[in-house]
Amino acid sequence: MELLAPAGTIENFHAAFEAGADAVYVGAPGFNARNLARDLRLEEIGAMIRFCHERGKKLYVAANSLILERELPLVAETLAQLEFLGPDALIVQDLGLIRLIRRYFPKLRLHASTLMTAHNSPAVSALAGLGCQRVVLARELTVREIAAIRARSEVELEVFIHGAMCFSYSGLCLFSSFLGGKSGLRGRCVQPCRRAYTVAGKGKGGTGGKGGSYLFSMNDLSGLEAVPALREMGVASLKIEGRLRSAHYVRTVVGAYRMVIDAAPHELETVMIEAGARVRQAMSRKVTPGYFFSPQPQDAVTPHHSGNIGLHLGRAEKFTATGEGRYCSVALKEDLAVGDRLRLHLEPSGERLAFTVKEMYLGRQAIEAAEAATLVRIALPPACPAQPGQNLDLYKVDTAGGGAAEMPKLAVAEVKTALAGYRSRLVRRLRGIAREVWEQDQSRTGDRHGRGDRRTPGAPVAARRNRGVAAGRTTLEWWLRTDSFKVLQTRLPFAPDRFLLSFDKGLVSQAGQIRRLLGNRARDVIWGLPPVIQEQDLTRTHKQIGNLLRSGYKSFQISHIGQLDFFAGERVHLHGDYTFNLLNSQAVAAVATAGLESVQLCIEADRQSLGELIQGCRMLSEGSGRGGERRSPRLGLTVYGSPPLFTARLAAPHFTYDRPLLSPKGEALVIRKKEGFTETHSTRPFSLLPYLAELKGLGLDHAVVDIRGGQVDNRLLKELQERLTGTGRHAKLPTFNYLGRLE
Structure with a gap:
């Protein structure tokens, strides 16, 4: 069984293999479902592929964003270069991308992304029929359901075993897009599920319902206890989420799962305890087994807590300003050192601000490190908008000097030269694809906007x-x-x-x-x-x-x-x-x-x-x-209409159904219970009815x-x-x- 780790950076790439990963996945530049600060360049991905193949490891490329029509030419050029570089597979969700790859880049192996919402055996079979050699299952399945799907499927199955959980089924979330055009299906999600919500009419200090405001903020998944069952049923790969996480997180979590996968049966109980302790130091959110052991896990959401990534250091108090500096005091719940990376979480706005600790004081004395239970004063970044009296939680998300001491060299320059030579030969091939796919002779089309009657035989009366x-x-x-x-x-x-x-x-x-x-x-x-x-x-x-x-x-x-x-x-x-x-x-x-x-x-x-x-x-x-x-x-x-912004399996006891909820920005929502899942809708419909003539003209x-x-x-x-x-x-x-x- 393969252990698959995330690699959003070169540092994380090396951390994953140091900790025992069998394979890593990276994002395709420009069309992957994680909006990174900087995508890995093609020459870096190519060098990573060489590094892996020289050592018997694998690298997969996540090309799992939806593609706009105007992006097809650039996507085709990127696919051609990826085919040249030779990754072990592409992870995809767009049906158009699957069609392009099968027709024009058949050397590329395909894996169906979890964004394709494969939640039953017919879905898996259909995706296999489209040419996917592996299917990444929906994260909302129990171990028993995965076993039933595995028994009826010939294609390889991959299961998310650890990391962030989306509240909605992946592939069915419209929330981020509906509220501002930033589509989660295109890697631009602004995570509205992490916000606090209040029941309308309960006043400024009201909660989201029965015991909390963070109704949709899922705890992280930790499937350590599910590993033996998944291995026994023949799951091909266990996937760790986290291309946006730190090298410390990747090294710690991969190491924990390597221990469990490699443990002999008589060692498993002891190893599981040690692995669980490691996971708790990975600076993730609170972890739970997710849906593995119940279709309605009671601990999937902790509604009274924000669900922020990192170790909770405590709540900031006693804001002070000295010259141009701003400071706060905090009674530490975890150890802290200068150079550690922190994240501020402000309420009720839900704003987050990341920064590195540059100054820390014990009383008046500057210190480099402090243990848990110490009351310290730390310097806040100038951009911090916090005001005295405002709730401000601090989380540690990475440690000082958490990276690898020395990373092996990658042949980036060598691959860059090879790619440049390949691009010079690529022009004619891309022109042929363009003529066949998106630059067909428009002289036959007549009216630029009308398509004539394209009814298929037997069109509805x-x-x-x-x-x-x-x-x-x-x-x-x-x-x-x-x-x-x-x-x-x-x-x-x-x-x-x-x-x-x-x-x-x-x-x-x-x-x-x-x-x-x-x-x-x-x-x-x-x-x-x-x-x-x-x-x-x-x-x-x-x-x-x-x-x-x-x-x-x-x-x-x-x-x-x-x-x-x-x-x-x-x-x-x-x-x-x-x-x-x-x-x-x-x-x-x-x-x-x-x-x-x-x-x-x-x-x-x-x-x-x-x-x-x-x-x-x-x-x-x-x-x-x-x-x-x-x-x-x-x-x-x-x-x-008011389409479902979230389509989720969870029907949590803290939900208040059919009653308006308000976000920190005043957006009104309502949760409704359906057969087998829940839906969250805007209380206000959208309408394109004034544009029907324009749509007809299009x-x-x-x-x-x-x-x-x-x-x-x-x-x-x-x-x-x-x-x-x-x-x-x-x-x-x-x-x-x-x-x-x-x-």
Whole structure:
């Protein structure tokens, strides 16, 4: 079993192997899911690869960011150079990147990132079918669920064993993007899950609910006790998270897991105790076993604590200013030395500020080090915004002189020269790829923004009727997405082209009533599957889908590529949800090959990115037919609603459901319990309804209006009708990233 360690820097790279790692993973420059201060350069990665291969070790490159259409040429150039350098695999999440690599860079081995939300055996099989030789499983699985997936899968499985946990399923978090365009799926997450939240109406000093404010701030994962079971079931690799962590962290944690993996059965109990002690000195957050031993771990979140990285030194007190210097006193809970790296955590803003200890005093005497339980005074950085009386916690995140004494030399200059020579031969190859993929002859396209009729055979009858929605003297087919039987019973003030119904147990059980209620319009129903279906729920889901098929329903929307398995051999119309995260035409082409008639494009897209994406799909569609490829599916977009910002497995006892929460910045949210997971929504929907004509002009085929989750009454329906038609006067709603910029 492989022990895989993070290497965000060259220092961490050496620390990992010194401590016993079998392999490391680094980020691909410019398109990996960690926003580092400085990405490793290609020549540094190449030198690392040489170093590893000379010693029988492996190096994987995380190229796990979503790719915008305009980024495809640069990504292709980087992929070509990575293929030349020869890493042991690329870790990917973008379906378009998988398609590019398989078609043009087949020497590159593929691993499916945890951002692809592989949480059951059909998901793993589907990703293997796309060409992934290894799948990194979702972090929300129990040991028992991993064993069941392993028993039904031939492909290698990788499991996150230690490090930071996201509150949301990886690949399904929209929070950071929704609140400011910084997409976690593109490595720009600002970690809103680490903030403090208060229940609306409890006043300034209120808590987030039942016992704390840090509702979503997950403790770190430590899976030491799960290692023997994972090894026995045949998991290929254990992965340690932490490309942003220090060399001390990497060395300490890797060393602890090396001890456990190598321990003989009779030594395991003793070794586990020692390894656990080491992990506690790694300066991480509080550690727990995560989901390994329970689908609802009670200690996954400590809501009364911020969950900051590092050893908690204590709370700063007695702020003083002398000349230009600012100081605070703290009763140390851990040892501290000049040169140690600290992080300040300020409340209630949640701001964090990192700095190195340059001065420390015991009384009036300057000292170099102090032991725990000592009251010391330390110098704060000039940028510290703390004020007397404000809560200020201090954490130690790295030690002075924590790096390796002497790092082996890497052949960076040698690789740089080799890369330069390869680039001079690369131009012709890249031009050929560009002509075939994103620079096809545009003389055939006619109107630059219109794509003509690209309907696939058997397109829904509602699309041909095109009842549409008026928006600035144009019409656009639109779908109403709901999870409420009551909405279907209501005399609606509008006529959607399609009804997109949630695949909830309650609604599915009323499928016969819905069919009788809608009459001929039942043919316009699409059942939308949820993004997460646990392994133990597969049989039930198969049965429910079978019942719907026998009831005459033939249209379904899937939320994950693995859900194609439910419809194998069936004559159905399949559509794709926005959870496919399609941001480039190569990704759309990938799902077209899977047989989807329509897809929703990435809900995070801004106006420019969306226009470029649709244009790229149009060019691919008009150039299709060569090699038997499918034409591009019809393109849709969610244009109204409050999408789940977090989709999480955890239903913690400290959650307050269906009641507004406020962030430190005044953003209002609500937690709702669903079947098998929880969702966190903004209480205020976003709306692109004023831009329907523009979206139609860009080439969009249909729009989705999502009214799931909240209370739907006649007043809301009337307001929605007026927003759809551009009548009435209503307050402006946010536009997600459409008028902003997706980062």
